[in-house]
Amino acid sequence: xxxxxxxxxxxxxxxxxxxxxxxxxxxxxxxxxxxxxxxxxxxxxxxxxxxxxxxxxxxxxxxxxxxxxxxxxxxxxxxxxxxxxxxxxxxxxxxxxxxxxxxxxxxxxxxxxxxxxxxxxxxxxxxxxxxxxxxxxxxxxxxxxxxxxxxxxxxxxxxxxxxxxxxxxxxxxxxxxxxxxxxxxxxxxxxxxxxxxxxxxxxxxxxxxxxxxxxxxxxxxxxxxxxxxxxxxxxxxxxxxxxxxxxxxxxxxxxxxxxxxxxxxxxxxxxxxxxxxxxxxxxxxxxxxxxxxxxxxxxxxxxxxxxxxxxxxxxxxxxxxxxxxxxxxxxxxxxxxxxxxxxxxxxxxxxxxxxxxxxxxxxxxxxxxxxxxxxxxxxxxxxxxxxxxxxxxxxxxxxxxxxxxxxxxxxxxxxxxxxxxxxxxxxxxxxxxxxxxxxxxxxxxxxxxxxxxxxxxxxxxxxxxxxxxxxxxxxxxxxxxxxxxxx
Numbered sequence: 001x002x003x004x005x006x007x008x009x010x011x012x013x014x015x016x017x018x019x020x021x022x023x024x025x026x027x028x029x030x031x032x033x034x035x036x037x038x039x040x041x042x043x044x045x046x047x048x049x050x051x052x053x054x055x056x057x058x059x060x061x062x063x064x065x066x067x068x069x070x071x072x073x074x075x076x077x078x079x080x081x082x083x084x085x086x087x088x089x090x091x092x093x094x095x096x097x098x099x100x101x102x103x104x105x106x107x108x109x110x111x112x113x114x115x116x117x118x119x120x121x122x123x124x125x126x127x128x129x130x131x132x133x134x135x136x137x138x139x140x141x142x143x144x145x146x147x148x149x150x151x152x153x154x155x156x157x158x159x160x161x162x163x164x165x166x167x168x169x170x171x172x173x174x175x176x177x178x179x180x181x182x183x184x185x186x187x188x189x190x191x192x193x194x195x196x197x198x199x200x201x202x203x204x205x206x207x208x209x210x211x212x213x214x215x216x217x218x219x220x221x222x223x224x225x226x227x228x229x230x231x232x233x234x235x236x237x238x239x240x241x242x243x244x245x246x247x248x249x250x251x252x253x254x255x256x257x258x259x260x261x262x263x264x265x266x267x268x269x270x271x272x273x274x275x276x277x278x279x280x281x282x283x284x285x286x287x288x289x290x291x292x293x294x295x296x297x298x299x300x301x302x303x304x305x306x307x308x309x310x311x312x313x314x315x316x317x318x319x320x321x322x323x324x325x326x327x328x329x330x331x332x333x334x335x336x337x338x339x340x341x342x343x344x345x346x347x348x349x350x351x352x353x354x355x356x357x358x359x360x361x362x363x364x365x366x367x368x369x370x371x372x373x374x375x376x377x378x379x380x381x382x383x384x385x386x387x388x389x390x391x392x393x394x395x396x397x398x399x400x401x402x403x404x405x406x407x408x409x410x411x412x413x414x415x416x417x418x419x420x421x422x423x424x425x426x427x428x429x430x431x432x433x434x435x436x437x438x439x440x441x442x443x444x445x446x447x448x449x450x451x452x453x454x455x456x457x458x459x460x461x462x463x464x465x466x467x468x469x470x471x472x473x474x475x476x477x478x479x480x481x482x483x484x485x486x487x
Contacts, residue, residue, distance in 0.1 A: 061181055064133070064181040064320060065181065067320050067321075067322060067323070068135075068181065068320075069323075070322075070323030070324075071135050071139065071323055072138070072139060072142070073179075074104055074172065074175045074178065074179060077107070077138060077142065077171055077172055077175075078105070078107060080142050081094055081107050081109055081142070081145075081171070082094065084109065084142075084145055084146055084149055085109065087149060088111075088149035088152075091111055091112065091113055091115065091148075091149065091152055091162055092109055092110065092111050092112075092115055092145075092149065093109075093110045093115040093116050094107060094108070094109055094110075095107075095108055095110070096108065097170070097215045097216070097218065097219045098211060098212070098214065098215030098218065099211060099215075100174070100175050100176045100185065100186065100211060100212055101176055101185055101186035101187055101210065101211055101212070102175075102176045102179075102186050104175040104176060106170060106172070106173065106175075106212065106215050107170070107171070107172075108168050108169065108170045108219075109145050109168070109169045109171075110166060110167065110168050110169075111145060111148050111149070111161075111162060111166075111167045111168075111169070112162060112165065112166040112167065113162050113163050115166075118378075118380060118381060119166070119381070120352060120381045120383035121164055121165060121166055121345075121383070122164075122165055122166070122226035122227070122344040122345065122350070122385040123165070123166040123167075123168065123223060123224060123225045123226055124165055124166070124167050124168070124225065124226060124227050124228060124340075124341045124344055125167075125168040125169070125170065125219075125223075125225050125228040125229075125308075126141055126144070126167070126168070126169045126170070126228065126229055126230075126231065126337070127170045127173050127216075127228065127229070127230040127231070127298075128140070128141045128170065128171045128172060128173070128230070128231045129171065129172040129173055129174050129175070129177075129178055129231075130173050130174055130191055130192050130230050130231075130232060130298065131174060131177065131183045131184075131190070131191070131192065131232065131233075132174045132176065132177015132178045132179075132180060132181065132182050132183055132184065132185065133177065133178075133181060133182055133183050133319055133320060134183075134231075134232050134233035134234065134319050134320075135178055135233075135320060136231070136233050136315060136316050136319075136320075136321065136326070136329060137171075137230075137231025137232065137233070137315065138171040138172045138178070138231075139323075139326050139330075140231065140315070140326070140329060140330050140333055140337070141169050141170075141171045141231065142171055143326075143330045143334075144169070144330075144334070144337055144338075145169055147334065148161065148162060148167075157338050157339075157342060158338075160342055160345070161338065161341050161342055164345045165341055165342075165344055165345060167341055168223070168225075173191060173212055173216070173230075174191055174212060177191075185210055185212055187210060189210050191210060191212050191213055191298070192230075192294070192296075192297050192298055193294065193295065193296040193297065194209055194210050194213040194296055195209075195213060195216075195217075195296050195297060195298050195300075195301035196296070196301060196305070197244065197295045197296045197297075197300070197301075198244075198300060198304055199244050199245070199246050199295065200295055202295060202296050203296050216298065220302070220306040220308065224378050225302075225306065225308040226308065226309065226344055226385045226387065227264070227308060227309040227310065227340075227344060227387060228302060228308050228309070228310045228311075229268075229310060229311040229312070229313050229340060230298060230299070230310065230311075230312055230313065231313050231315055232312060232313065232314050232315070233314065233315060233316045233317075233318065233319040233320070234314060234316075234317070234318075234319045235280075235314035235317060236274075236275050236278060236281075236284070236314055236315070236316065236317055237269075237275065237278060237280070237281040237284055237285065237286050237291075237314050238264075238265035238266075238268045238269045238275065238284060238285045238286075238311055238312075238313055238314075239265070239285075239286050239287075239288050239291065239299070239311065239312040239313070239314065240255075240258075240261035240262065240264065240265045240285065240286075240287060240288065240299075240311055240312075241254075241255040241261060241287075241288060241299055241300050241303050241310075242254065242255050242287070242288060242289050242300055243288035243289060243293065243294050243295075243297045243299055243300045243312075244288070244289055244293045244294060244295045244297070244300065245289045245293050248293060248295075249293070250289065250290065250291075250292060250293055251289060251290060252287045252289065252290040253287065253289035253290070254287060255300075255303060255373075256371050256372040256373040257303075257309065257371060257373050257387070258287075259389040259392075260309065260387050260388055260389045261309065261311070262285065262389070263347075263389040263390070264309065264311055264340065264343065264387065265284075265285035265286075265311055266283060266284075266285055267336075267339055267340055267343050268311065268313060268336045268337075268339070268340050269283060269284030269285050269336070270283075270284070271335040271336040271338075271339040271340075272284065272332060272333060272335070272336045273331070273332035273333075274332070275336070288300075288312065297312075298310070298312075299311070299312045307373075307374070307375045307376065309387050311340075313336075315329065315333050316329055343387075344385060344387070345416060346415065346416055347387065347388070347390055347414070347415070347416050348385065348386055348387040348388050348412075348416055348417075349385075349386045349388060349394075349396060349410065349412065349416065349417045349418070349419045350383070350384070350385050350386070350416060350417070350418055350419070351383070351384060351418055351419040351420040351421065352377070352381070352382050352383045352384070352420050352421075353377050353382045353384065353398055353400070353420070353421045353422075353423060354382065354420070354421070354422050354423070355403070355422070355423055355424075355425065356422050356423065356424045356425070357425060359422075361377075361380065361381060361382030362377065362382050362400050362403070362423060363376060363377050363378060363379045363382055363400075364376070364377050364382070364384075364398045364399060364400035364403070364421070364423065365377075365398070365399050365400065366384050366386055366396065366397070366398055367396075367397045367399070368386070368388065368394050368395065368396060368397070369394070369395035369397060369407075370395075388412055389412075390412055390413060390414045390415075391412065391413070391414070392411075392412050393409070393410075393411050393412075394409070394410055394412060395407055395408070395409045395410075396408055396409075396410060396419055398421040398423060400423055402425060402426055403423040403424060403425055403426060404423060404424045404425075404426055405423075406421045406422075406423055408421075
């Protein structure tokens with residue numbers, strides 16, 4: 001009887017151990033530099049490679065090598081990108097945002113009905129393979145791009161996305177880590193701890209960032225992204241900001257747009273095959289700091305410094321599942337990925353901002369009263385796209401130096417709203433005089449600059465005339481002096 005009891009207990013313990021391991025139950029903590037402390041019992045977003053697994057390092061690498069045989073290599077990824085671009089050249093383009101430490105190009109696919117052209121449309125980016133040992137995302141993003149290519153003008157959702165969004169896909173941010181079968185890049189740096197942080201003075205030296213990190217940062221300076229998501233592995237949940245806390249402790253720490261981010265994460269989770277059914281994460285979503293604080297992460301940096309609403313998507317419990325599971329994982333995540341991108345045009349408020357004098361586009365700022373977050377309209381087309389949770393009553397405010405601020409109150413339903421603004425220049429004594437005296441249609445700030453330039457030019461011209469007068473009179477003075485001396 002006792003032997004039977006121990007046998008049943010062993011079976012139960014073994015099954016629980018396997019289940020917890022697969023779900024990421026054994027977690028480890030990470031400090032500011034990303035160094036793993038495997039003795040901590042705190043929950044973290046690390047699996048398999050970051051814990052004391054019952055394998056030697058040699059066995060672990062051998063296992064990954066076996067699994068990787070059926071995954072696309074970096075060369076395969078590049079060939080797949082180029083092949084898709086040739087096949088769907090009318091709705092795609094390929095470009096590189098930089099190179100990895102080992103010189104592998106970081107290829108991006110843009111999918112749009114007018115790729116490479118600036119339009120008054122929102123832009124979204126997907127990034128995969130941030131951690132080298134989490135390769136599912138790179139495979140799924142290639143499948144997503146091909147699905148859009150094959151279904152444009154056939155499927156309503158594919159057509160909606162291609163016609164109304166500029167979708168940019170970076171399948172692999174960390175190709176070196178993938179080749180080396182490890183989390184970090186070729187310098188063994190965790191790229192998701194390499195961005196500037198809002199709470200602690202880490203990664204503040206621009207020259208110290210990794211090449212892959214610098215490429216992402218330059219990319220966001222060049223492109224005006226409305227929202228984005230990075231694909232990870234090791235859990236099944238949609239994670240949203242903030243990722244860290246001011247005191248490094250674990251608790252819910254929402255950002256100013258917490259409600260909007262919860263809505264975005266829920267769109268992904270509830271469109272997924274089973275993410276929203278999670279017992280570990282209610283609704284399949286989590287605040288990053290509540291789950292486990294990290295610092296120097298890409299998600300918070302996107303929102304804080306680039307105005308880009310980014311999610312961190314954990315799309316598979318196993319970091320490196322058997323390649324046979326990839327088609328199933330794609331089917332589980334396909335509608336989530338599509339609906340998240342489509343939400344940029346299906347929800348929120350969108351508009352353009354013009355000057356009342358001749359309708360010039362203005363790169364004004366858009367704020368929502370009560371939400372400490374600002375986005376900016378683009379310089380050339382002056383379009384803006386503000387994500388907001390539906391069902392709210394919002395006051396939208398447009399501001400621009402030299403112009404009177406404008407505001408309007410809206411009740412946002414389930415569908416997107418268009419809110420345009422026409423802004424009037426502030427009439428100052430200087431530009432008021434110019435507008436009354438001259439037929440001039442320059443906006444307020446340009447009138448003031450113009451008036452200052454006129455004053456400078458007049459001053460220079462008067463100085464030139466005075467100097468010229470002195471030079472011309474100088475010979476006459478010498479002649480007069482000589483005449484006096486001759487007498």
